[in-house]
Amino acid sequence: MPLEIITIPCLTDNYAFLLHAPGSGLTALVDAPEAAPIKAELEKRGWTLDFILITHHHWDHVDAVEELRDAYDATVIGAQADEHRLPALDVKVKDGTTFSLSREDVHVLDVSGHTIGHIAYYLPGSKSIFTADSLMALGCGRLFEGTPEQMHASLTKLAALPANTIVYSGHEYTQSNGQFALTVDPENEALHARVKAVDEARNRGEPTVPSKLSEELQTNPYLRAHTKGVQQAVGMEGADPVDVFTEVRRRKDSF
Numbered sequence: 243m244p245l246e247i248i249t250i251p252c253l254t255d256n257y258a259f260l261l262h263a264p265g266s267g268l269t270a271l272v273d274a275p276e277a278a279p280i281k282a283e284l285e286k287r288g289w290t291l292d293f294i295l296i297t298h299h300h301w302d303h304v305d306a307v308e309e310l311r312d313a314y315d316a317t318v319i320g321a322q323a324d325e326h327r328l329p330a331l332d333v334k335v336k337d338g339t340t341f342s343l344s345r346e347d348v349h350v351l352d353v354s355g356h357t358i359g360h361i362a363y364y365l366p367g368s369k370s371i372f373t374a375d376s377l378m379a380l381g382c383g384r385l386f387e388g389t390p391e392q393m394h395a396s397l398t399k400l401a402a403l404p405a406n407t408i409v410y411s412g413h414e415y416t417q418s419n420g421q422f423a424l425t426v427d428p429e430n431e432a433l434h435a436r437v438k439a440v441d442e443a444r445n446r447g448e449p450t451v452p453s454k455l456s457e458e459l460q461t462n463p464y465l466r467a468h469t470k471g472v473q474q475a476v477g478m479e480g481a482d483p484v485d486v487f488t489e490v491r492r493r494k495d496s497f
């Protein structure tokens with residue numbers, strides 16, 4: 243039975259996610275930006291917290307880990323490579339590690355780029371991936387630590403997952419990502435339609451996360467550096483997709 247997944251808005255534009263196994267009652271959290279809304283959601287549903295899964299070391303993803311660990315006696319899981327700058331880890335994982343939540347397998351993927359040591363959690367049974375600040379809705383995280391080559395490799399890995407995978411990313415940046423995407427993929431009809439749908443959703447106060455990998459493949463410019471549309475728009479027709487990606491990411495930084 244797939245996990246029940248709850249999206250929790252935190253801080254100004256962060257998301258945390260609760261994963262709940264209906265059979266066993268086991269509950270896990272992906273990222274801990276802020277304790278109060280997460281505690282409120284757990285209370286409302288009568289759930290406790292068994293695991294906290296950390297994606298990367300930035301404060302807006304880990305700030306509430308200690309408070310939640312103490313409150314629920316939760317087991318904290320994160321990247322071994324980032325052990326020195328994460329809250330104390332009970333379970334250390336790396337690219338290729340598989341563990342289980344209730345009866346469901348969780349695969350750990352290294353998706354370095356935004357930071358080195360950023361990981362994603364892939365749950366094929368629930369057709370879901372938790373990408374935080376690597377692959378985002380219509381975007382990707384800013385390159386604070388990694389190189390464009392690293393981010394491109396991470397995104398290429400994510401793009402190869404089944405297209406019906408649901409992408410749970412870490413921020414509500416989709417509207418501004420969409421405005422930028424139009425400048426580097428202006429002829430993309432699917433992108434225009436998505437930007438319109440995103441604007442409408444935001445006007446109704448609805449989140450635009452999660453999204454489907456299939457729609458990211460069609461509209462996310464960082465997954466489209468190999469396409470003629472993006473290459474023409476940035477004046478790099480026939481160039482190496484890594485170089486095109488580098489240029490697209492560079493333009494976003496000053497957009």
Ligand code: ZN
Binds near residue numbers: 300
């Ligand atoms: Zn971050």
Ligand code: FE
Binds near residue numbers: 300302303412413
């Ligand atoms: Fe973040």
